[in-house]
Amino acid sequence: MPRVLLIEDHEGLRESLELNFKQKGWDVVSTSSGEEALKLLEEEKVDVAVIDKKLPDISGISLIERVRAFDDIPVIIITAYGNVEDAVNAMKKGAWDFIEKPFEPEFLINRVERALREVSLRKKKEIEEEPEIVGRSPSIVKAKELALKVAPADTTVLLLGESGTGKELFAHLIHKRSKRRDGPFVIIKCAAIPETLLESELFGIEKGTATGVEGRVGKFEVADGGTVFLDEIGDLPLPLQAKLLRVIEEKSFERVGGRRRIKVDVRIIAATNKDLEEEIKKGNFREDLYFRISTFPIHIPPLRERREDIPVLAEHFLKKYSAAMRKKIKGIRREAMKILMEYPWPGNVRELENVIERAVILAEGNYIEKEEIILPAGERKEEIIPLKELIKKVEREAILHAIELCGGDKEKAAEMLGITLRTLYNKLKEVEDGS
Structure with a gap:
């Protein structure tokens, strides 16, 4: 339910507006004092503020910036003493709108509704754009x-x-x-x-x-x-x-x-x-x-102190890199997840992301297999791998690591590895083909 802060010292108008706002289904917090409003804002969360320009203790214009400091609340100034200069000054201070009295309650309600829609759209956009902190621990x-x-x-x-x-x-x-x-x-x-x-x-x-x-x-x-x-x-x-x-x-x-x-x-x-x-x-x-x-x-x-987040983080990175590489990988095999759960992750979430990215590159089927989870030497407790397969894995790891160190510059990576650029591309093709 939207919550509106109403600051109006005229008791009759305040009660009338409060009634109209409540009939719209809004929660209303009202007061006749600017200082009292600031105290309320420390305890109450509101979506829009409607402020009379002329208050007994503080100017409504000077109140704009102080109110907006609380979560960037849209402020609508109402006044019986309006002029162009006041309106310009209010907008410069950050007011969302400036309305002169007398006005029909429906007109003000319409302006508040528009401000609420803008707040809702802004919050939705912020949620879509903001970084995602993954984890439930x-x-x-x-x-x-x-x-x-x-x-x-x-x-x-x-x-x-x-x-x-x-x-x-x-x-x-x-x-x-x-x-x-x-x-x-x-x-x-x-x-x-x-x-x-x-x-x-x-x-x-x-x-x-x-x-x-x-x-x-x-x-x-x-x-x-x-x-x-x-x-x-x-x-x-x-x-x-x-x-x-x-x-x-x-x-x-x-x-x-x-x-x-x-x-x-x-x-x-x-x-x-x-x-x-x-x-x-x-x-x-x-x-x-x-x-x-x-x-x-x-x-x-650190990741080792929130191991319960490893599966959800791994799935998050799996979706990210599967989409980026246009692969239809459905999930991670239980044996592969067991390896992820047992590893101490000294490089934390960043290291887990790198491991999953490599696994997606290496994946040949619809699921990440344990063989595609490549960790630093000595960290995997599993059966002996045939020498040919082990060499291939080390080779893959070295190539991917070199490309990462060189910021994606394959020519520099080839030089670092002491191989030709053509050899590097051939090796990468082998990785992509799963051969």
């Missing part, structure tokens, strides 16, 4: 619940978990459910960028800093109005930690070689697979920065 459900609770706030979030647990997926989910959802989502992999380039990558560089140097905008400027995801923040060098702290505290920075302070409005989500408290003791991480980024920590469990 209590630990992953709890992590997702925390992510959804913190998403509407602008709080800095710290995602804690081993490599491959899905920290980037969680960061993307938080961004998609935040009021910054329409802004950029910028990923910075602190461990992947050379230290000498990291500062200019983050904060940009002024033109003419050195001979022949062109000016460049950094990731933080690109992310203005959106979210910055700092992956593996534990690998950020100490000098840059100080600069990042300043960005968080002052929302501004200088480009490399520049003096002009650049203002930015970004939300920061950080992630690490390190124990930052231990890193602080070792002198590798700033304590003041840690306190700033750990306002809202979320622990993402």
Whole structure:
């Protein structure tokens, strides 16, 4: 049932509108005070707010941004003192509509219905577009619940978990459910960028800093109005930690070689697979920065601690890669699933996804067989495989791994393996043919 917040100080009009709204089957939360409305919003979830412009304690116009901060609620302003300037001002503040009194109740109801439809469509679109966190185990459900609770706030979030647990997926989910959802989502992999380039990558560089140097905008400027995801923040060098702290505290920075302070409005989500408290003791991480980024920590469990999610994750990846490769694979054999359930998954969900992707490539029938589950040497407890078959499997694994390492560049992969490009294509054809 849709819920409407009505803020109107005229008792007769408030009661009349409340009655009309309830006759439409809507749940109504009403008050005559702006401050009281803000208190209600902390406890009640509403879909649309109808606000009188002139309230006894606070202006309805100044209330728009504060109300919209709660899950981006559409706000309809009603007023007996309207003019073009007020309407423009209200729209700039984020009002969904501006209606002058007197009006027929049916007219306002029509506008509220349109706002509710827009909210419904937006939420449906967000659900379709947002990253899917797969799993039913209590630990992953709890992590997702925390992510959804913190998403509407602008709080800095710290995602804690081993490599491959899905920290980037969680960061993307938080961004998609935040009021910054329409802004950029910028990923910075602190461990992947050379230290000498990291500062200019983050904060940009002024033109003419050195001979022949062109000016460049950094990731933080690109992310203005959106979210910055700092992956593996534990690998950020100490000098840059100080600069990042300043960005968080002052929302501004200088480009490399520049003096002009650049203002930015970004939300920061950080992630690490390190124990930052231990890193602080070792002198590798700033304590003041840690306190700033750990306002809202979320622990993402490793796959070995949520084994009940392995079958559902495996089926999820099976559908994904079967569709991508246009194969009609119906499922995973019990013996193959047993292997997946017994493996410790040091690479977590990412490793499971890679294993299923390879299995789909190798699959010859309608089901994934145990022979198509390729794990690192020494992890499979099974019968001795004939040498010829074993060589073929190792060969397949090496080729697929090389292509993955080279980002899909087959020419580079062939060079890495010490074979010709033609040989690589022949081997890939053998893999696809199942020979």
